[in-house]
Amino acid sequence: MKRQIPLMLVLTLGIIYFFVPLVSIPWVVDNLQYEVFNKWLKIIGVFAVIMSVASLWRRNAVKIKRKSGDYAYSYLELIGMVLMAALAIIAPRWNIGNGMVLGGIGGNSVYNWIFMNMQVPMQATMFSMLAFYIASAAYRSFRARNIEATLLLITAAIVMIGRVPLGENIYQFMLKLNGGEAAAFQWSRIFDFQGITQFILDVPNAATKRAIGFGVAMGMLATSLKIIFGIEKSWLGGTE
Amino acid sequence: MINIIQTTIGAILTLSIFSFLYKDNPLYRIAEHLLIGISVGYIIGQQYHMGFMNYVITPIFKEGQLIYLIPSFIGLMYLGFFSQKTSWLIRFPIAISLGIGAGYGIPYTFQASIFIQLRETLTVFSEPGITGFGIFSGVLFLLGVFTAIVYFFFSWKHRGVVGIVAKVGIYFLMIGFGASFGLTVMGRISLLIGRFLFLFKDWLHIIS
Amino acid sequence: MILKRFGLVLLILLCVFVIPFSQQSDRVAGISGLTVEDFKYDHGASVIIKFKLSPDDNISLFDYDKEKLAAVYTEESEDGVTVFELSPEGKLSAYEILQSGEKNEVAITDENSLLKKNPVRYYRIYAKIGALAEEDIDGGKYVNPDGFNEIRNISIIGLPKYTYEQSVLDDIALKDKFRLPYYNMTNKEYEVRIKNLDDYKELLLNSLKEEKKAIKAALKAGDLGKEEAKADLAELKTRLKEAKKNFTMSFTVVVESASGILTFGEYYEAIHPRVEWINLDKSWVYLFSIAFIIMLLIVYKLTKGGKEYFIRPIAGLSAVEEAVGRATEMGRPVLYISGLSSISDIATLASINILGQIAKKVAIYETPLIVPAYDPIVFTVIREVVREAYIDVGKPDAFQEENVFYLTSAQFAYAAGVNGIMVREKPATVFYMGMFFAEALLMSETGNQVGAIQIAGTDAITQVPFFITSCDYTLIGEELYAASAYLSRDPLLLSTLKAQDYGKQVIMLIIIIGIILELMGVHWFTYILQNIPD
Structure with missing residues (x-):
């Protein structure tokens, strides 16, 4: 049952x-x-949010109880959570000056102030760190020296140049060397990064997106059907 | 005054997170745990007011719509999670979400991911006044679609002709992924500039 | 090390070169290159990036793929510029910024507007399009004396007609205009379908009520004579009665040709909408869905009867065993990231299935398995799945409950937490399976730094390139859904992969036939697909 x-x-x-x-x-x-x-x-x-609170509480309580490793930081997690929750739910809506309200989740509440001035900057910083990570990821695939990674990286470089003014400047310079638009043989076209970028986006990029899309759709359909018909039942978690 | 406090707090936390680039250190740990705690607390507040009060308390107790007691009861089954003996109870709410989601998703996936995509694919040559380059692009596009689909075939051995086709498919995939990679880079750098501007402009006022 | 070297170089470069010259990019900071796929929006907590937009800005809020980037409008306004906050999902956004020509337009897609209040319902209406004279159309070809040639399409646009502030209504109405391709224009009575009629009706009734109020107010103020007001009210009453019963629409004939678009013949007619009981434009979708279901079940039954299918190996999945073994040898834990999506996302379910298989392999060696969850419901399921795996291989005591936990449901807070876990616990093997957003690279690069073997699998196309560059193996798209069947080696589960292959073969066949027909000038095949709503 x-x-x-x-x-x-x-x-x-x-x-x-x-x-x-x-x-x-x-x-x-x-x-x-x-x-x-x-x-x-x-x-x-x-109602699922109750489990998240319980899990976070239990994980940190266990750490503090065992005094394991960096347990001092666990207090920070608990304080952060309890403070925010208490401000949002229990705290009275007292006016505390500066146009701010102690309780509630309104735009001028302390809860929102903490969110805007602590959580948002931290999250935005995490997000911005991607610039460093992207550089090191590119460097690694540059060293990989297999044909797939090289293709990926060369395309990435072309698209990147095609998206900044530098690409257009290079093309204009090469076009001048070539003798302008009137020249019979337009060898400078190979430096038209914007045009090449557009071509890459319109043709191989769009084609692969479509092919992957068809495959993903098939996978999703099969997985949905397996779940509906009870072929795949690991989501039940247990065997009893 | 409050402005200075608020940008200083933001700046210190920003620097603490950035310090992870050098190595793991107590400052990063403080920021990290604080961030996790605050973010969970934020979600609790949102869920309490926007979810619990809006969808449960107000309709049932203030507006007397008792029908919503049924989903509330189903949702309460999640509490079975707290004991091993009752943990099977959580299967009911999950089964309901899953059944509805999976069933509803099938025609939707067909429509959005297959039919609409097919429609776009069939008309590659239908542009009026298509040029030679357009035809070349169209052929290349179809080649990309077909070879990449062949790469994903699970029941075909990647040998012989299929092997070559799949290889071309993977090259197409890599070029496609490279384009996505290249497109993202500038966005990420401008995000980073945004953070630096916060530090140097809003906080330190070095640049105006 | 690579990261540090590169990170520092980039940092110095930025400080020296970019920042002093970046005044221009201040306004655009954080916009260009971002797509919806970068964000995970849950419980109202998201990254908020503010940017300014003034009327003469030329910022494209679409990336190259024309994916929309939604923005939530905030009340703030500084020096005549509008401050927006980015929110990742269109459906949650109040405003959407569209690029049209060189200027940015702000179109209303307010969740709270009348249009979203009523459920979407389709109506079938019949209307005679009087403005279109028979001689104008000759077998689907439009003949125009002014040399308006090379007709691409002739269509009729129907707009609901109201007496309401027109500028607002135009925005709404344009979204729901319907078009009749010229194939359909052989009959004189046209059958068209319309969505959201209830909303239009409500708007119309509201506007009439407003008018009534205005008349009464005018009467009170003495601007209007008693007799006049009485006549106006009586007229309003009939209009209200009419509006409740019928509905007026305007029809415009649009001719699109190579040289431009010509509209003519605005024509109003009262229509009598009838609610449709079956969405006929979905019939093809259902035909194919049912055919696919039947095919999948046949393949499944054949496998049950003993038929075997060949399934080729996938490199990333063959490496799972080795990756788990490596963790055991090194005495370090295995980290499993189950994606940042909810249980109703099929990718998450695929991830849970894979976790079940991997947990069994890990349990045999009694290696610690750390699973930080993003979603509370997914967390409960994961906990049971992992516990069960340990029981399954006969090592229930080896299951460490504190290693399977809920971290947080905020995208970048989650990434920060996972990064912390990685540098402190130093996992030997990391799996990323499921749905990922911009945080993917943050985690996988850190994993690479600590020297873990990393196997990723996702159907998020935008994140695949980052996994490819930072992980040892990457399962692309469909391979994620195939993974649990592969790992389980259960022939019944593997049989569905064969069905998926058949499905893809049918798709390829349709493309080939469709293009040949299209080139031969036979359009009905494409027309069927075109009739399916977006």
Whole structure:
């Protein structure tokens, strides 16, 4: 029963919802689509946040209790979480000057202030560090010296030059050497980085995206069907 | 005053995160754990107000729409997670989300990922007044699509003709990926410049 | 080491050369090159990048692939420029910035606007398009005395007609205009389908109510005579009655040719919409879906009956065994990242299936397996899957519960946490399976720095190049979905791969036939596909 009922649920709902987009009877559209997607699934999902709190709490509590390694940092995690949660949920909406409010999640709340001035800069910094990582990743594939990595890197370099003013400058210079637009043999075309970039994006890039897209669609369809028909059931987690 | 405090806090945290580029150090650790804690707390606040109050408390207790007790009950089954004996309860809400998602996704995937893509592929030569270069591009495009699809065939041995075709396919894939790589670089660098501007302009006022 | 050397060089270069000259890019900082795929948007927590946009800016908010980058409008406004915050998902955004010609337009796609309030419903309406004279159309070819030749398409655009502030309505209405390709224009009575009629109706009724209020206010203020007001109200009443029953649309004939677009014949007609019960334009989608399902089930049944199919090896998956063995030899843990998506994402399910297989291999050697989860629901499933794997191979005591945990659901906070885990725990092997966004390279580069063997698999096309450059093996797209079947070596699961191959062969066949027909001038095949809504 612990396995059969969930499997039956998936099968029944899977089959019903397979046909839902086909039907546009008002009752079906209003209830099975609108209500379920906008309300029911959201309500069901809301409760999952409890597990995230529990897991974070337990992980850090265990660390602190065992005094293992860097357990002092665990306090920081707990303080951060509890502070933000308390400000959002429990704290009274007192005016604390400077136009700010202690509790709640409004635009002028302390909760939002911490988010904007601590979480956002840190996340943006993490994001910006990608510039360094991209450089080292490129350097590594440059050293790899196999034909695939070389192709990838050369294309990347062309596209990069094609996207900055430098590419256009090189082309204009080469065009001048070539004798301008009127020249019979336009060898300078091979330096037209913008044009080449556009060609790469329109042809090989678009082609591979499409090919991968078809494959991914097939994989998704097969996986969905395996789940609906109970062929793949590892999501159940247990065997009993 | 509050402006200075707020940019200083932001700047210190920014530098702490950047310090990871050199090596792992206590400053980075402080920032990292603080970030994780705050971000989880932020999610709790959002979920409480935007989710729990909006979708559960207000409709059920203030507006008396008792029908929403059913999804709430299903959602509460997640709490079975806390004991090994009841952990099977969480399969019910998951089964419901999965069944609905998987079933609804099949026609959608067909429509968006196969039919619409097919439509775009079939009309490669249909541009009015297509030039020789256009035809060449179209042929190359189709070659790319076909060879890359062949590369993904699981039941064909990559030997002989299929092997060569798959090899061409992987070259196409690499050129395609290279283009994505190249496109991203400038965006990432401008992000980094954005952070530096925050440090040098908003915080230190070195550049105006 | 490479990272440090490169990072420092780049840092110095930036400080010396770029920053002093970067005043221009201040406004654009953080925009160019970003795509929707870079972000993971969950629970309202996302990266917020502010940028300014003034009316004469020429910033393209599309990248080359025309993928839309949405922006949430904020109330702030500094020196006449608008400050936007980027949000990764269009559906959550209030405003969308479109590039048209050289200027940026801001189109309203407000979630709270009337259009999104009502569920999408299709209506079938019948209308006689009177403006189109019979002699104008000759077997689908438009004949125009002004030498308006090389007709590409003739279509009719229908717009709902209201008495409401027109500038707002135009934006909304244009989104839902419908077009009839000329193949369909042989009958004089046209059958068209329209979406969101309820919203238009509501707008219309609201505007009529507003008018009523205005008349009453005018009467009170004395701007309007009693008799006039009475007549106006009576007229309004009939209009309201009419609006509740019928609906007026305007039809415009549009001729597109090589030399431009010509519209003529605006024509209004009251229509009598009827709700459709079946979405007929989805019939082809369903035909193919059902055919695929049947094929998959046949292949499955044949395999159950003992038929075997050849499945070629995949390098990244053959290496799993070796990668796990290496961790055991070195006495270091295995790290598994299950992607940054929810349980309803099929890629996450594929990832969970793969984790089940890998956890079994890891459990045999009693090597620690660290799984930081991004999504709370995925976390609960993962915990059970890993526990089960340890029980399955008969080592339930080796399962360490604290190694499978929820980290956070904020994209870059998650990346920061994973980076921390990597430098401290020094995993010998790292797996990245599932859906990834811009944070992918942050994690995989750090993994590379600590010397781990890395195997990645994702269907996020934009992140594949970064995994290729920083990981030892990368499963591309469909290979991710095939991975759990490969690892399990279960012939029944492997059989679905054969079905996928058949599906791809059908796709290739359709492309070949379609292009040949298109070149021969037979358009009905493409037309079927064109009729499927986006």
